[in-house]
Amino acid sequence: MITVNINGKDIKLEKAVTVLEAARSAGIKIPTLCYHEQLEKYGGCRLCLVEVEKMPRLQTACTLISADGMVIRTETEQLAEVRRGILEFLLINHPLDCPYCDKAGECELQDLVEKYGTAKGRYMEKKRTVPESLEDPVIVRNMGRCIACTRCVRMCEGVQGASAIAVINRGGHSHIEPFSGGRYDCEYCGNCVSVCPVGAIMSRLHRHSYRPWQVKENIETVCPYCGVGCTVILQVRDDVIKRVVPRIGSVVNNGMLCSRGRFGYEFVGNRERLTSPLIKKNGVFEEATWEEAISLVANRLKEARDGYGGAAVAGIASPRCTNEDNFIFQKFMRVVLGTNNIDSSARTGYAGAQSFIENISGQGATANIIAGLSNSDVVLVTGGDPTTVNPILGLQIRSCAGKGGNILTVGHVRGLRHFNPAELRPALFTETLLLEGILHSLKNTKELPGSNPKFEAKIRELNISPEDIIKTCGVSEEDFNGFLKKLSGAANPAIVIGKELIQSIGSSYKLFLVLAINYLINGRVYLLSERANEQGLIDMGCTPDSLPGCRPVAYAEFRRRYETAWKTTIPDKPGLSIFEMMDSAGSGALKAMYIMGENPLFNLPESHASEAALKNLDFLVVQDIFLTETGKLADVVLPSLGWSEKEGTFTNMERRIQRLRKAVYRDGMEDWKILSEVAKNMGVKFNYADAEEIFNEISRVSPLHRDLTYNEIEKGNALYPYKGEPLRGVMEDIVSHKGDRLDAGDKLYLGLERPLFHSGTLSTKASALLHIYPEAVATISPSTAEKFSLKPGDKVRVTTGAGSLSLPVAVDDAVHGSLVMITNNFEGKGAFALIKYIADPVTKAPVIEGIEVHLEKDGTV
Amino acid sequence: MLSEAAIKEIEAIRAKYPTARAALLPAIYVAQREFGWLSPEAYEAVSDILGIPKAIARGVATFYAMYRHRPMGRNVVQLCTNVSCMILGAEKLVDFLKNRYSLEPGGTDPDGRFSLVIMECIGACGTAPAMLVNEDFYENLTEKYIEEILGKYK
Known part of the structure; x- marks a missing residue:
């Protein structure tokens, strides 16, 4: 125990923290500028100087470590003089353009000068001037205002790990620039904007449109983009989101955001938003009243159900909608329409992979804490770049490397290239072979632990001949052995599985191999998730084979619970998967579909076939915030409220349930409300006053969410399995499919690019992200x-x-010489239009590998 | 693109230091020599070999005034105008270079043959005025002697 005395007050410390931290813990404020709690200590601004007895000179409180018996004074005449002097120096060059500067009101320099500075400067010469840089579409730099505290550089290099900006020049000419000196070529996380204490680096999105003190409320909610579920704070003025900022101390992202989370909010106020229900009459959409639209939907669905039975209707739920929306969606399908034909785009990867993993390792096997990655000693990355798919999770991997952990990658992972990865880059189509090789070698050094006999039996059955693996995969023996040494020596390893692996040839077999590797090294599995509520929709029962709480629908004892609660019978046969729905619609067996917040025409392979299938339906209703390609085929389109316009919950990939809050007002109904209205028109009462009431029902019927309430969730630690019980012990036979290894030859193949700046087509409705990544491109290698x-x-x-x-x-x-990379984000230009639906027979995930591509020059721009 | 030899040279430099960052300054010199100045491509080349982000490489290099931060002529004349050289007529030589070769201090002649850098003391006070042309050293300069020297550089 250390005792220091600050300003006459004894402060007891558990451990030797800095004097600044000791003072803050006792509520004593010491002024700072270059100090920031997220960043490495710097001691550059000198504002935190304090007097320490027995030390001849003033000391910087931010770097001085407390020692027992230290006597410190933080407010003396001498210190006031010094601080006045430092601030006077800073103002030599800092312009006094506060009336015009957006930072005014939350500027740390302004506040400090107001408190510690003088009213008058004595410097007569001209100020340094650096022209405002508007070369970047998203971030504006006013380097005349820069005080060279380097908070942005330390953030970019030390925490974000992007190292895209640096201090350039020297002395009084020092300021911050990205490499080009103008436009940024970076990850656009904007975390430099967060930490800049003055108005030197700011977002252009809200430029000159409001003042910080005009924000009445800071509304804390969850980011709408990926499965990480970052906490974001929305600053709103007049029902317009002005700015999205993170919160230091939030559990998932602790003060960090990515480009999508920080700059991707503008879709909310986009003018293309649907405003009124649309009914197609003679092939043309006409605006309609809600009463008209809802009664039409109810009547047509009733006709389909009564005429052809529940099996002839199907529904697609949405990983962008809340748990409450999705719960009501599946309840509507099961109770009102009497069908288990419910699925979602999660079927294209996440859902299938997860059930495969859970079948082997038990329910909740992927429910691991994201922040825990940073404390692993080894992180093995497979299936793509986590820093673009789940950027904040990627930061944890970078942080792991920063702490001395080993990053191992199968394939080249661009976002981790500066983090000393041990990289094995298998030749095209030899990833399976390489994983086999890794598993085979691990088996020689590791005992099977015996905890999962059924799985072990399968691992033993594997017939792997290791000869020529290294040669065929094109990796060097030295790299392979080094990789393996790190992997087998891991004490606390984690394995990250991305969609590139799930959407490849023989994905179930690859998953099996990765899980076997994980089993041998006793690691934790992280399954990357591209959508904010992909996990939630599965938990809510929006799958053809399971009920809320992930209980299989095929078992009567599970069904009974819901049947009692809902006073109805639920069909005992699992319903159609999203792909089977398309086939069935194409063949005419399916008569009507209800699609909520999804665009299957764009997000499923073979858009031509999907289009024909949807056109073949008697009745299609699409509920969305934009008129999508799928919406255009609908008979009725219903506009719903979107993210930030409604209350609810999301479940992230680590299975943390978090509250989504309403921040802006918009006329309209939530998805669950619209569904309830349709149900009412079909004679079934769904009486919910608000989202919380729905959640209360969820916690009543779902054995996984038992007793969970909004109050509980707000405390911040609603983590799987909450207060409920995951299902253990139901393990079906482990079946995987290896598939045939293709011979690459010198052909070109399609690759799916997953850009950092986009997520589905939603992000293309946010203008800032469009400025950064404006259009679909075909990315090829220099060769x-x-x-x-x-x-x-x-x-x-x-x-x-x-x-x-x-x-x-x-x-x-960075692109492989045999691949042509195309995104699936831009309407009419999606990679999925180039993909036939060939699926892994086990996970049912579409295979986006080995699709031959023909390139032809099509003119010069 | 760096030549194979230059890449090897940078890799050899890297091997002498415990960390890549320690090798940054000498590596940048190699790239500067190859590209003629510190162009974006020069930084990118160094960044690729040393695994140091290019923005950091540029940040470090811009701290130092003696790297070439702008495109230069084929030959760089560095003339000292510090005290001893100044007393012995270096400033007249500056005028001479301006009139005879259209070389402004800090500038490049229209043919791109020479660039002139006014430099500080090169420790040749006893034999002033003095200058460097590329890496060659010349002392006891006169206008005539400079003409003779520069004639050797095309």
């Missing part, structure tokens, strides 16, 4: 560019067996 005489900006026609797209070319040396 491919040379072979086809293509340069960036040329148009190229990309053709596969399923379709063809004309796209501008981008050249990137």
